[in-house]
Amino acid sequence: MAAxxxxxxxAIPAGIPANERRTIWTGTPEVYFSKAIDxxxxxxxxxxxxxRVIKQFGAALLLLFVFVFGYAWQHFRAIEYGYQIEQSKRExxxxxxxxxxxxxxxxxxxxxxxxxxxxxxxxxxxPEPGQVMRMDAASGDGQxxxxxxxxxxxxxxxx
Numbered sequence: 685m686a687a688x689x690x691x692x693x694x695a696i697p698a699g700i701p702a703n704e705r706r707t708i709w710t711g712t713p714e715v716y717f718s719k720a721i722d723x724x725x726x727x728x729x730x731x732x733x734x735x736r737v738i739k740q741f742g743a744a745l746l747l748l749f750v751f752v753f754g755y756a757w758q759h760f761r762a763i764e765y766g767y768q769i770e771q772s773k774r775e776x777x778x779x780x781x782x783x784x785x786x787x788x789x790x791x792x793x794x795x796x797x798x799x800x801x802x803x804x805x806x807x808x809x810x811p812e813p814g815q816v817m818r819m820d821a822a823s824g825d826g827q828x829x830x831x832x833x834x835x836x837x838x839x840x841x842x843x
Contacts, residue, residue, distance in 0.1 A: 809840065 792798070815838065 812838070812840070
């Protein structure tokens, strides 16, 4: 045996360091034999109790899956609805601010003093007495339709 080990050592090339050398001797060799097995004559006997247990287990798993999936779907929809509510609140706040700004602008544009100044810049003058005729319900009897009438209009030249 020692002679065989010495022969093995001499077979390793001298240029390879000792830590990189692999030993060829790995122990007792394992021998495998293949044997053909013919299972074609076997007949599977159906176990009704095992099938029932498997069906019950499958139904329980399906029921558990439905419950977990329903809970997860409900939870994620609640989160999504929360985001939509927050978005709607932000939009409502923005629209409320815009409405307030527009009401302030409307009030400033309807200011009679501002309108008077702009009218005077364009050369308009206040109406003379008799030029304005009110067409509200207090002027007529309010019983029926009012007939329009044409009266001569007075034109005043710009100053």
